[in-house]
Amino acid sequence: MTDLSNRFNPAQPVPSEPPILSVRGLCVTFDGPREGLWGPPKKVQALDNITFDLARGKTLGLVGESGSGKSTLGRAIMRRLPLSNGRVFFEGKDITAVKGEALRRLTRNIQLIFQDPYTSLNPRMTVLELIAEPLLVHGLVSSIDEARDQVVELLRLVNLPVETIDRFPHSFSGGQRQRIGIARALALKPQLIIADEPVSALDVSVRAQVVNLMQDLQQELGLTYVFIAHDLSVVRHISHDIAILHRGHMVEMAGRDAIYEAPEHPYTKVLLSAVPEPDPSHRRNGGVNAPKTLPTQTLAFDGVGCRYRKCCDKAGGHCQREAPPFAKHEGGHWAACWHVGMT
Amino acid sequence: MAYAQPTPILEVRDLHVEFDTMSGLVQGLRGVSFSVMPGETLALVGESGSGKSVTAQAVMGLIGLPGSIVSGDILWKGQSLLTPEGQKKAASLRGKSLSMVFQDPMTSLNPLMTIGAHLVEVLRRHMKLSKPQAFARGVELLEAVGITEPRRRMAQYPHEFSGGMRQRVMIALAIACEPELLIADEPTTALDVTIQAQVLDLLADLQKSMGLSIVLITHDLGIVAGLCERVAVMYAGSIVEAGSAATVFEQAEHPYTQGLIRSTPRLDDRRDRLVSIEGAPPSLLHPPKGCAFQSRCPVASRQCDTKPARQETPAGGSVSCWTPSLPAWADVAKTTEVHAR
Numbered sequence: 001m002t003d004l005s006n007r008f009n010p011a012q013p014v015p016s017e018p019p020i021l022s023v024r025g026l027c028v029t030f031d032g033p034r035e036g037l038w039g040p041p042k043k044v045q046a047l048d049n050i051t052f053d054l055a056r057g058k059t060l061g062l063v064g065e066s067g068s069g070k071s072t073l074g075r076a077i078m079r080r081l082p083l084s085n086g087r088v089f090f091e092g093k094d095i096t097a098v099k100g101e102a103l104r105r106l107t108r109n110i111q112l113i114f115q116d117p118y119t120s121l122n123p124r125m126t127v128l129e130l131i132a133e134p135l136l137v138h139g140l141v142s143s144i145d146e147a148r149d150q151v152v153e154l155l156r157l158v159n160l161p162v163e164t165i166d167r168f169p170h171s172f173s174g175g176q177r178q179r180i181g182i183a184r185a186l187a188l189k190p191q192l193i194i195a196d197e198p199v200s201a202l203d204v205s206v207r208a209q210v211v212n213l214m215q216d217l218q219q220e221l222g223l224t225y226v227f228i229a230h231d232l233s234v235v236r237h238i239s240h241d242i243a244i245l246h247r248g249h250m251v252e253m254a255g256r257d258a259i260y261e262a263p264e265h266p267y268t269k270v271l272l273s274a275v276p277e278p279d280p281s282h283r284r285n286g287g288v289n290a291p292k293t294l295p296t297q298t299l300a301f302d303g304v305g306c307r308y309r310k311c312c313d314k315a316g317g318h319c320q321r322e323a324p325p326f327a328k329h330e331g332g333h334w335a336a337c338w339h340v341g342m343t
Numbered sequence: 344m345a346y347a348q349p350t351p352i353l354e355v356r357d358l359h360v361e362f363d364t365m366s367g368l369v370q371g372l373r374g375v376s377f378s379v380m381p382g383e384t385l386a387l388v389g390e391s392g393s394g395k396s397v398t399a400q401a402v403m404g405l406i407g408l409p410g411s412i413v414s415g416d417i418l419w420k421g422q423s424l425l426t427p428e429g430q431k432k433a434a435s436l437r438g439k440s441l442s443m444v445f446q447d448p449m450t451s452l453n454p455l456m457t458i459g460a461h462l463v464e465v466l467r468r469h470m471k472l473s474k475p476q477a478f479a480r481g482v483e484l485l486e487a488v489g490i491t492e493p494r495r496r497m498a499q500y501p502h503e504f505s506g507g508m509r510q511r512v513m514i515a516l517a518i519a520c521e522p523e524l525l526i527a528d529e530p531t532t533a534l535d536v537t538i539q540a541q542v543l544d545l546l547a548d549l550q551k552s553m554g555l556s557i558v559l560i561t562h563d564l565g566i567v568a569g570l571c572e573r574v575a576v577m578y579a580g581s582i583v584e585a586g587s588a589a590t591v592f593e594q595a596e597h598p599y600t601q602g603l604i605r606s607t608p609r610l611d612d613r614r615d616r617l618v619s620i621e622g623a624p625p626s627l628l629h630p631p632k633g634c635a636f637q638s639r640c641p642v643a644s645r646q647c648d649t650k651p652a653r654q655e656t657p658a659g660g661s662v663s664c665w666t667p668s669l670p671a672w673a674d675v676a677k678t679t680e681v682h683a684r
Contacts, residue, residue: 176623207617208618271537278567
């Protein structure tokens with residue numbers, strides 16, 4: 001394992017505990033459309049050379065637009081997808097190649113919270129059945145009724161009234177359903193939770209409730225989160241570190257305040273400027289302060305150079321010739337851009 | 344513009360809409376009143392279920408069974424659209440002078456028709472153009488909404504367009520007949536933030552160049568602040584507060600509005616916790632007799648058991664609350680401080 005995380009820095013104490021999750025050079029490719037009718041499928045590089053560490057009890061905010069690979073990364077960490085390259089370490093153990101029973105046991109420790117609480121819960125199952133299902137599947141209880149006590153405990157944990165235990169999902173509001181989803185993810189007492197846009201489908205006033213609940217649970221249970229989001233507005237409060245994905249590449253990663261107050265990659269700046277501010281003095285005057293982003297997702301990539309260069313104001317000759325490495329800069333700030341001062 | 348006199352282009356008066364469902368009568372709208380002046384942008388803000396889309400549907404005449412408009416009136420330049428003659432007039436207005444952009448660009452275009460066919464159909468139907476004229480106008484419209492290579496794009500099908508591009512096509516369709524009022528129902532909710540910013544800029548541009556009135560329906564206060572002059576905040580089927588964007592954001596009167604503003608995440612906010620409004624909106628099947636926000640309101644009192652009447656605010660807006668302008672949330676003062684910067 002190549003150690004990319006520690007250049008010598010006397011100010012930074014050596015971490016006492018190894019990271020709970022380490023990802024090294026992770027790549028995922030999918031088969032795209034075929035060339036011609038019988039030709040081989042074109043490869044689509046969904047994730048390219050993703051590397052990061054996540055410390056226990058911390059939250060990594062993973063931000064990217066649709067098609068950036070953020071959900072794919074979540075699924076790759078859970079080993080729900082074949083990796084084409086790279087390694088994933090969980091609690092120091094290489095889990096890149098585990099399968100069968102070992103993989104099943106691993107999923108107890110890594111659980112997922114889904115985006116849409118309206119479609120991710122089976123409408124024909126009661127709250128009890130929904131939350132007890134993972135326990136049953138993993139053989140921790142032999143019947144639903146045996147799980148009742150544990151389910152009651154979980155409902156308390158996510159602040160749902162215990163008397164709702166025999167109700168069906170349709171009688172709950174969006175925020176309450178997401179709480180059921182969280183309780184379901186917590187049932188197996190996981191260490192790491194991957195939350196794939198857990199609040200995107202919720203109303204603003206309810207969103208905060210769910211995010212705050214997740215923070216409380218983190219404190220109480222020492223959970224580690226990978227929190228996936230499509231914009232930068234909601235992740236600031238919950239994340240310790242934030243990573244920005246752009247077309248399968250990690251373009252920037254830093255502590256959260258550094259991302260918001262001193263963004264380095266031009267794409268991060270675009271994402272920040274695109275978030276509408278609830279402040280009438282920030283008026284849109286049609287195009288003047290619009291972020292230059294139009295072709296990011298649709299632009300064909302010709303294989304060399306920086307992937308962001310065609311939408312980038314600063315792009316120069318170097319950006320045409322060679323892709324910038326994802327490198328560590330001052331203050332633990334990681335970025336993939338030739339224009340960020342290397343130290 | 345020919346109509347310089349202060350007749351609102353659209354006025355909705357005390358509109359009540361009910362849905363007769365299996366589980367009972369759902370009161371979708373419980374007395375909604377607002378007006379839109381020519382060239383003005385009004386935002387209808389609210390959570391899901393607050394009635395903002397039902398309002399738009401009512402104006403567009405899209406309330407179908409089991410729903411029905413039980414009372415109130417919708418006026419277009421002072422004339423009712425709900426009387427028998429009015430309904431006839433309304434049918435000719437809709438799609439032409441009064442048009443709508445829907446939330447989901449993925450499902451609102453016919454997958455079997457080219458983009459050009461969509462545009463040509465609308466232009467021939469409402470503007471009575473010939474086929475070649477309609478095609479030429481279609482190309483212009485695509486260009487106006489910022490689609491590159493419009494001539495080639497005319498022959499393409501919706502699946503060849505990305506989400507943001509499809510929403511641009513929807514906007515092109517909506518402005519094809521040079522409407523006077525555009526209702527945009529969550530036009531950017533299904534889009535990425537960067538694309539959202541572009542679509543909002545496009546709307547702002549079109550408004551300037553065409554003198555369009557816009558009713559923007561959204562749940563995102565951020566969008567409102569950047570685009571709209573006036574804001575109406577909806578909660579549980581009624582408008583609880585209305586006023587100019589500047590006053591509503593700076594000095595929200597209703598506790599719900601105050602709560603909504605403080606729970607909208609801000610990029611410049613360094614706090615570790617988001618602030619939230621506890622609880623959930625009431626069911627409109629059995630709406631509360633008193634103030635609908637009572638159960639979630641931190642400053643609710645006995646008085647709130649009776650429904651508060653709408654009253655004017657000093658800043659020229661209106662609010663339905665017994666104790667308006669009372670700082671309802673302990674940290675609101677702090678939020679506004681961050682706000683003022």
